[in-house]
Amino acid sequence: xxxxxxxxxxxxxxxxxxxxxxxxxxxxxxxxxxxxxxxxxxxxxxxxxxxxxxxxxxxxxxxxxxxxxxxxxxxxxxxxxxxxxxxxxxxxxxxxxxxxxxxxxxxxxxxxxxxxxxxxxxxxxxxxxxxxxxxxxxxxxxxxxxxxxxxxxxxxxxxxxxxxxxxxxxxxxxxxxxxxxxxxxxxxxxxxxxxxxxxxxxxxxxxxxxx
Numbered sequence: 586x587x588x589x590x591x592x593x594x595x596x597x598x599x600x601x602x603x604x605x606x607x608x609x610x611x612x613x614x615x616x617x618x619x620x621x622x623x624x625x626x627x628x629x630x631x632x633x634x635x636x637x638x639x640x641x642x643x644x645x646x647x648x649x650x651x652x653x654x655x656x657x658x659x660x661x662x663x664x665x666x667x668x669x670x671x672x673x674x675x676x677x678x679x680x681x682x683x684x685x686x687x688x689x690x691x692x693x694x695x696x697x698x699x700x701x702x703x704x705x706x707x708x709x710x711x712x713x714x715x716x717x718x719x720x721x722x723x724x725x726x727x728x729x730x731x732x733x734x735x736x737x738x739x740x741x742x743x744x745x746x747x748x749x750x751x752x753x754x755x756x757x758x759x760x761x762x763x764x765x766x767x768x769x770x771x772x773x774x775x776x777x778x779x780x781x782x783x784x785x786x787x788x789x790x791x792x793x794x795x796x
Contacts, residue, residue, distance in 0.1 A: 612666035
């Protein structure tokens with residue numbers, strides 16, 4: 586993960602969309618609409634977040650290979666229907682994180698008068714700095730993730746998105762070896778990337794020589 590900057594969206598459109606939200610069933614129905622302002626808003630979210638997230642999942646950092654990445658509501662539409670069209674509540678996620686792992690799990694502990702002041706039980710892509718909750722380390726051919734200083738948010742994020750699954754850890758290492766967008770590598774700072782990259786490439790060179 587990496588902390589994301591909030592993109593700019595048309596406030597008039599957002600105000601219009603939110604004015605139609607009366608309850609969860611209405612929110613579910615309106616989100617599925619593929620016409621007018623609903624269609625344009627969702628397209629803008631996808632196009633904008635693809636660039637902002639470097640075409641990576643907001644949670645696990647894996648490349649988004651889907652032609653139509655999942656638009657995930659960080660706080661699910663049920664019961665938090667009022668945030669259905671709230672930009673800070675929307676990110677792009679891979680199928681595994683959005684469907685297999687997160688689904689409709691409620692990520693909100695305390696609902697405050699405003700979205701920003703609400704308390705989330707996972708590392709929030711916009712509101713939290715992952716570096717304060719998660720540690721990343723290199724173990725041979727895998728990028729390992731652990732909670733920093735026993736962070737409850739870190740623990741919950743790792744558990745919910747199954748970030749320590751062996752295959753997911755290996756995939757992060759593969760991305761590390763072949764990635765060029767260093768500044769945008771999810772969940773790993775530039776300094777950590779460079780240090781780990783040297784180790785990975787050095788290990789790969791040693792294996793080639795020995796073979």
